[in-house]
Amino acid sequence: MSDKPAPAPIANPGPDLIYQDALAAGTFKIQRCDACQAHIFYPRHLCPNCGSAKISWVAASGKGTVYSTTMIRQRPEAGGNKNLCVVELAEGPRLMSRVEGIPAEEVKIGMAVTAEITGKDDEPKYIIFRAGAK
Numbered sequence: 001m002s003d004k005p006a007p008a009p010i011a012n013p014g015p016d017l018i019y020q021d022a023l024a025a026g027t028f029k030i031q032r033c034d035a036c037q038a039h040i041f042y043p044r045h046l047c048p049n050c051g052s053a054k055i056s057w058v059a060a061s062g063k064g065t066v067y068s069t070t071m072i073r074q075r076p077e078a079g080g081n082k083n084l085c086v087v088e089l090a091e092g093p094r095l096m097s098r099v100e101g102i103p104a105e106e107v108k109i110g111m112a113v114t115a116e117i118t119g120k121d122d123e124p125k126y127i128i129f130r131a132g133a134k
Contacts, residue, residue, distance in 0.1 A: 015043030018057065023125035028060045028115050030093060041093035062115035063090040063133055071104045083107040087129055089115075099129045107131075 013021070015031070022029040031040040035052035046053055069085040083104040088094045099107045100116075113129035 015045060015055075019043040020124055022057070023117055023119075023127070026117060028062055028117060028127060029057045030060045030089070030091060031055045032058045032091075039089070039091035039093050041089065041095050060115065061090045064088055064113050064115065064129065065090075066099065066107060066109055066111040066113060066129075067094055069099075069107045069109060071107075081105065085129075087113055087115075095127070097127055097129055099131055101130050 019029065031043060032038070032055070033040060033047035033049060033052050034054035034056055036047060036050040038047060038049040039058075040047060040049075040055065044055070047055060064087040067086040067088040069083055072082045072084060074080055074082065081104040083098050084096065085099055085107060086094050086096050099111070099113055111131060112133040113131055114133055115127050116130055117125050118128050119125035
């Protein structure tokens with residue numbers, strides 16, 4: 001056992017915490033590089049496009065297109081089939097999620113979708129998509 005004191009907590013929250021806090025407040029935010037203007041998802045410290053550390057948080061439009069999709073088959077008593085998809089946001093980045101509100105078999109590549117924040121009160125919030133553009 002070490003006699004060293006525990007490290008002090010980091011004063012600035014990391015990008016994951018900033019993202020989760022925004023979702024908890026009801027806002028879907030993504031990052032945008034101040035240097036090259038590329039939109040970024042998942043939250044990071046550096047722009048993957050140009051390497052800049054100058055990154056801002058911006059509200060995502062919530063609009064996207066299904067880039068790829070697959071179906072997870074389950075018995076009806078286990079909740080039935082579910083889809084898992086990659087959505088390309090209107091701003092450019094892609095994220096993995098699912099489309100809800102329609103049967104898994106009806107989720108198609110190229111389908112317009114709109115983001116929605118969901119999650120139980122005592123759990124972290126997350127993004128799902130609904131078919132159609134708002």
